[in-house]
């Protein structure tokens with residue numbers, strides 16, 4: 211494994227001007243930056259700013275309010291949680307929503323942030339043998355103290371033979387998550403959607419930028435020292451992409467054959483192919499095929515011809531597929547060099563060349 215040198219005592223910005231007001235302004239900016247763009251030592255849980263709603267409360271009522279409030283705004287089309295649809299009298303599909311029981315998930319999409327996790331979950335929900343919770347429960351990182359019963363309550367009801375799923379992309383970089391999931395069940399199937407770590411970092415940055423337009427440039431956050439080209443590995447956008455290191459932690463608790471790696475790039479170029487692998491991994495009949503997808507030219511992504519529980523075409527919302535800022539090719543090259551040894555190690559560990567180098 212390549213060594214990872216992390217300088218946690220990052221040099222503080224010191225203003226040269228003697229004007230107090232300027233220093234205060236600089237300090238305020240530094241505060242804002244550190245709040246929005248956490249620089250963390252390795253293995254500290256990264257509380258990232260996700261597009262998707264997440265569960266942050268121990269109160270069931272509050273939780274429902276939060277999800278409902280969210281559903282009302284941003285990602286209405288992406289969130290088709292159980293109980294959300296108005297019952298259609300006589301329709302077996304809505305009738306069956308009331309049957310069955312809530313079970314702990316047998317399969318979890320554990321990462322990675324900005325890898326394509328929402329697309330994968332929404333595509334999988336088309337399968338009649340998969341039921342998934344729409345919001346990110348964040349149980350194994352933020353809400354663990356609420357207990358397994360709380361977690362189970364969040365799940366949709368399933369019938370015999372159906373698989374319960376959830377997705378929370380921050381699990382992959384949460385040190386405690388593998389042990390906690392293995393305590394729930396050592397048989398849990400784990401799915402990781404991985405994407406070129408450089409594009410992933412830019413996507414992550416783009417998301418933060420869309421909410422906070424005043425943050426520094428990607429370039430200035432990437433380097434500790436632009437002249438020497440030293441990368442700031444304590445910036446979460448960089449750190450999340452060191453997949454080999456995070457995977458090592460999971461392998462202390464789960465065998466490799468219980469983890470499936472989905473290519474975020476192929477999920478876009480060949481969604482049916484990747485979905486075929488996922489259905490095999492979950493032991494399900496290959497029901498989701500290329501017949502379910504069409505390429506939407508305007509969106510620039512594959513979309514569903516018919517979403518789960520609907521007869522209408524469905525693309526993910528506008529928070530997916532944002533335009534990325536142009537990053538100077540020299541910076542991208544430096545990042546290529548930085549990630550190469552970690553990527554190689556990751557290819558070796560997974561037995562799969564993802565073609566990022």
Ligand SMILES: Nc1ncnc2c1ncn2[C@@H]1O[C@H](COP(=O)(O)OS(=O)(=O)O)[C@@H](OP(=O)(O)O)[C@H]1O
Pocket residue numbers: 260261262322323324325326327328329379412413414416474477478511512513525526529530531532
């Ligand atoms: N079919 C389809 N439609 C839209 N977007 C798609 C699709 N497949 C993959 N992607 C890529 O998913 C990226 C967002 O990843 P996540 O859903 O994992 O993001 S998050 O961590 O939940 O915020 C998102 O990243 P950005 O393009 O940077 O926005 C997309 O590139």
